[in-house]
Amino acid sequence: MVGLFSSLELAKKSLMTHQFVFHVIGHNIANVNTPEYSRQRVELGVVRPFRLGERTVGVGVDVLGVHGVRDKYLEYQIQKEVQGRGEASYMSGSYKIIESIFQEQTDTGISKIMGNFFNSWNDLTVNPTGLPERSTVLNNGKVLADKIKEAYRRLKEQQAVENGDVSSMVKDINETGKEIAKLNMEIASGEAGGEEMNDLRDRRNKLLQDLGEKVGINVYENEMHQVTVEIASRPFIVGNNLNELSVQRNASNSNYYDIYINESGHVVNITNQIDGGAMKGLITMRDSRIPEYLTKLDNLAYGLITNVNNLHSGGFDLNGNTGVNFFTPFVPTTPGDYTGAAALIEVNPAIASDPEAVAASSVAGEIGNNTVALQIADLERAYNTVDSDNDGTFDYGTFHDYYHQLVTSVGAEALNSYTRETAEGEIITNLQDRRSEVSSVSLDEESATLIQFQKAYQVMARFMGVVDKMTDIMINLGR
Amino acid sequence: MRANESIWYRDALFYINLTKLRYDKAIQETTSGKKIHKISDDPSGAAFALGLKDRRGQIEQFTKNLDTARIYLSNAEDVLNKVQNVLNKVVTDASEGATDTMDLSQKQLIANDIDQLRTQIMDLANTRVMNRYLFSGTLIDTQPFTETGGVVGYNGNTNNIDVQIGYSIRVTTNLPGDQVFTNGADDVFQVLADIRDHLNANDSVAVSNDIPRLGSILDNMAHQRGIIGNRMHELDIMRDSLKEFSNNLQEKISEIEDANMPEAISNLMKEETGLRVTLQAASRIQRITLFDYLG
Numbered sequence: 188m189v190g191l192f193s194s195l196e197l198a199k200k201s202l203m204t205h206q207f208v209f210h211v212i213g214h215n216i217a218n219v220n221t222p223e224y225s226r227q228r229v230e231l232g233v234v235r236p237f238r239l240g241e242r243t244v245g246v247g248v249d250v251l252g253v254h255g256v257r258d259k260y261l262e263y264q265i266q267k268e269v270q271g272r273g274e275a276s277y278m279s280g281s282y283k284i285i286e287s288i289f290q291e292q293t294d295t296g297i298s299k300i301m302g303n304f305f306n307s308w309n310d311l312t313v314n315p316t317g318l319p320e321r322s323t324v325l326n327n328g329k330v331l332a333d334k335i336k337e338a339y340r341r342l343k344e345q346q347a348v349e350n351g352d353v354s355s356m357v358k359d360i361n362e363t364g365k366e367i368a369k370l371n372m373e374i375a376s377g378e379a380g381g382e383e384m385n386d387l388r389d390r391r392n393k394l395l396q397d398l399g400e401k402v403g404i405n406v407y408e409n410e411m412h413q414v415t416v417e418i419a420s421r422p423f424i425v426g427n428n429l430n431e432l433s434v435q436r437n438a439s440n441s442n443y444y445d446i447y448i449n450e451s452g453h454v455v456n457i458t459n460q461i462d463g464g465a466m467k468g469l470i471t472m473r474d475s476r477i478p479e480y481l482t483k484l485d486n487l488a489y490g491l492i493t494n495v496n497n498l499h500s501g502g503f504d505l506n507g508n509t510g511v512n513f514f515t516p517f518v519p520t521t522p523g524d525y526t527g528a529a530a531l532i533e534v535n536p537a538i539a540s541d542p543e544a545v546a547a548s549s550v551a552g553e554i555g556n557n558t559v560a561l562q563i564a565d566l567e568r569a570y571n572t573v574d575s576d577n578d579g580t581f582d583y584g585t586f587h588d589y590y591h592q593l594v595t596s597v598g599a600e601a602l603n604s605y606t607r608e609t610a611e612g613e614i615i616t617n618l619q620d621r622r623s624e625v626s627s628v629s630l631d632e633e634s635a636t637l638i639q640f641q642k643a644y645q646v647m648a649r650f651m652g653v654v655d656k657m658t659d660i661m662i663n664l665g666r
Numbered sequence: 667m668r669a670n671e672s673i674w675y676r677d678a679l680f681y682i683n684l685t686k687l688r689y690d691k692a693i694q695e696t697t698s699g700k701k702i703h704k705i706s707d708d709p710s711g712a713a714f715a716l717g718l719k720d721r722r723g724q725i726e727q728f729t730k731n732l733d734t735a736r737i738y739l740s741n742a743e744d745v746l747n748k749v750q751n752v753l754n755k756v757v758t759d760a761s762e763g764a765t766d767t768m769d770l771s772q773k774q775l776i777a778n779d780i781d782q783l784r785t786q787i788m789d790l791a792n793t794r795v796m797n798r799y800l801f802s803g804t805l806i807d808t809q810p811f812t813e814t815g816g817v818v819g820y821n822g823n824t825n826n827i828d829v830q831i832g833y834s835i836r837v838t839t840n841l842p843g844d845q846v847f848t849n850g851a852d853d854v855f856q857v858l859a860d861i862r863d864h865l866n867a868n869d870s871v872a873v874s875n876d877i878p879r880l881g882s883i884l885d886n887m888a889h890q891r892g893i894i895g896n897r898m899h900e901l902d903i904m905r906d907s908l909k910e911f912s913n914n915l916q917e918k919i920s921e922i923e924d925a926n927m928p929e930a931i932s933n934l935m936k937e938e939t940g941l942r943v944t945l946q947a948a949s950r951i952q953r954i955t956l957f958d959y960l961g
Contacts, residue, residue, distance in 0.1 A: 219671065219672070220672070222672070282706070286704050286705060286706055287704070289705060290704065291705065291712065291716055292700070292702060292703060292704065292705075292712070292923075296716075298716050298719070298720055299719065299720075299723065301720075302720050302723035302724065303723075305724075305727075306723065306724070306726075306727040306730075309727045309728075309730075309731055309829070309830060310727075310730070310731075312731070312828075312829045312830065313730075313731050313734040313735065313829050313839075314734070314796065314798075315806075315827070316797070316798070316806060316807065548804070550804070550825075552805075553803075553804040553805060553823070553825065554804075554805070554806060554807055555798065555802075555803070555804035555805060555806030555807070555827055555840075556804040556825060556827070557804075557827055557828070557829070561828060561829070561830065561836075564830060565830070567724065568724070568833065587716075587717065587720045588717075591713045591716050591717055592713075594705055594709075594712070594713055594716065595705070595709050595710060595712070595713035596709075597705060598704075598705030598706045598708075598709030598712055598713070599706075599709040599710075601704075601705065601706040601709075602706040602707075602709055605706060609684075612680070613680070616676060616677065616680045619676060620673045620676065620677065623670060623672045623673045623676070624668045624669070624670070624673065625668070627668075627670045627671075627672040627673070628670065628672075629668055629669070629670035629671070630670070630671060631670075632668070632670075
């Protein structure tokens with residue numbers, strides 16, 4: 188029956204609907220600075236009309252739903268890009284430290300110190316019996332050995348620090364995973380009623396980005412709006428189930444952590460299948476870049492030790508003695524494997540404090556003979572002094588060239604990681620801008636909507652007042 | 667297309683950060699005067715400069731070697747010069763003594779003189795420079811010439827002491843004494859002793875026969891002095907070319923590493939303006955919204 192009371196009912200419904208809209212506008216404005224927030228829009232619709240005899244009568248407005256305004260494709264792209272950024276920024280952080288180890292712009296770089304070492308042999312050729320010259324040879328040998336050891340130790344330290352990051356990162360990944368799994372459940376049960384769980388979805392999106400920043404993931408959304416997350420192509424989150432990551436020490440990789448994922452009751456090693464995020468950057472640094480630099484230092488150290496020793500042990504010292512090594516020799520257990528040579532290089536303790544024991548002469552008793560000193564000084568410019576491909580034969584030289592090549596590759600790869608970090612940052616900023624265009628709250632827009640609904644609310648309130656008066660009149664009709 | 671606050675803030679922050687990084691770099695470049703502070707600033711340039719610096723270090727060492735070599739050689743030349751003067755005097759004295767106009771006592775005086783000169787030459791042949799006997803080969807702490815029973819023997823060896831003065835250039839810093847003071851089977855000490863003895867024996871014919879022997883010894887000595895002269899000449903040429911090479915290297919290094927100051931300063935000013943503008947723009951992002959105009 189159409190009448191005053193149904194109009195009253197209509198007005199009430201309309202006012203309530205508008206209040207609902209005000210609430211959502213308020214929610215939007217409140218979240219203007221929440222990065223992951225997607226603005227929400229209230230979908231209004233006419234209430235199903237009812238038939239009255241031959242006529243259909245409308246009964247006002249109602250809320251059909253609240254939708255988050257989002258572009259799934261953009262969110263997917265951001266999701267992918269943060270994985271690249273996570274990887275690049277981890278590597279760039281690591282390179283900032285590694286690069287400082289190979290600081291050659293000052294006079295204390297390995298290259299300069301290597302030059303000093305050979306120069307002191309040259310000084311000895313000029314004055315083969317000079318004790319000051321001999322002491323300088325020993326001292327510069329020690330400085331060179333210390334410098335190489337220091338670089339090696341600092342690289343090793345960085346590697347160990349990064350290894351420590353693995354376990355804390357795995358813990359974070361599991362925590363984030365747990366939260367996502369929980370949100371999956373809440374979203375599924377909430378949306379089963381047909382309502383969009385916008386805020387929970389925004390939160391989940393944020394967590395997925397955090398997760399992607401740490402480790403490469405693939406994300407799929409099912410028809411119940413739950414996400415399945417894969418790490419290294421293996422299920423990590425399915426619905427509200429989490430296959431936790433864990434770590435185990437790998438005896439064949441310096442006891443560093445390998446990463447395992449739980450898969451139906453047993454664990455699978457996925458260390459080398461991780462394909463993005465900080466974890467990927469970490470594994471690249473820890474397992475391939477740093478070991479590469481360590482190997483090169485080892486090769487350089489082995490070349491120095493062995494070549495200098497070969498000449499020195501064939502020479503004669505001031506007292507006519509022969510056969511002494513200048514550096515403590517390094518004997519590879521398998522040919523071509525010089526692991527640790529750079530950690531162990533030192534001037535042979537037997538001669539370290541005995542300048543007379545430096546062998547400069549090629550003939551016993553000829554103390555003015557400087558042939559061996561000349562030969563050692565010449566090593567600085569000699570080819571085939573370093574075994575660059577670890578096959579047991581010296582095939583690369585000079586020492587300087589080999590070291591410069593190491594420095595250049597560190598520099599180039601460092602630069603590469605910095606550039607990539609900046610580029611990824613720019614891409615993500617752009618994507619986020621585009622996402623903001625779609626999803627972020629615009630205060631102007633909200634105020635416009637607010638005014639619009641405020642006006643309608645005012646008029647509807649007046650309408651209600653009119654109906655009220657009419658009802659009044661009707662009640663007083665009988666008087 | 668919707669524009670909204672969050673875009674403005676994000677972009678402002680991103681660009682402030684980028685501009686600041688460039689500004690930092692410009693400050694670093696102007697204050698230090700260097701373009702390259704770490705390898706990643708210019709990996710290939712840095713490595714190239716590193717190679718040049720290593721070579722510069724070697725060149726400096728060669729120059730140092732060369733200067734010391736020159737000390738030994740010029741001392742040896744000095745000794746030879748003195749020996750030559752002494753021998754020339756002996757030739758004059760002996761020529762006088764070879765005539766029959768001189769009586770025995772005068773000849774004996776000359777013989778006495780020559781004997782002293784012989785000792786002088788022996789001292790010269792045993793010259794030490796910086797604790798090294800100049801003329802004993804590589805046995806640098808062995809006195810090269812000693813006399814036993816009137817016969818002078820050579821105790822050194824015939825080996826050379828070479829030092830590196832260029833990438834593939836070595837110079838010999840010594841002359842083994844036997845090469846300088848002997849000539850075939852003859853040696854200067856023996857000839858002088860013979861002249862002395864023949865004068866004392868008043869044997870003019872023998873003395874005049876001794877003089878050509880001394881002549882050929884002097885010839886050899888002139889030849890040896892020539893060798894030293896050539897070496898020293900080589901050193902001088904080498905020093906000039908090392909100097910030039912080192913200057914070239916320095917120039918190249920500074921080309922790679924040093925900042926071009928006017929350019930660096932104008933770059934700094936440019937970056938500073940950029941940073942100012944960016945910051946100013948960011949500070950203007952205020953919430954000018956419709957709300958400001960609603961009652």
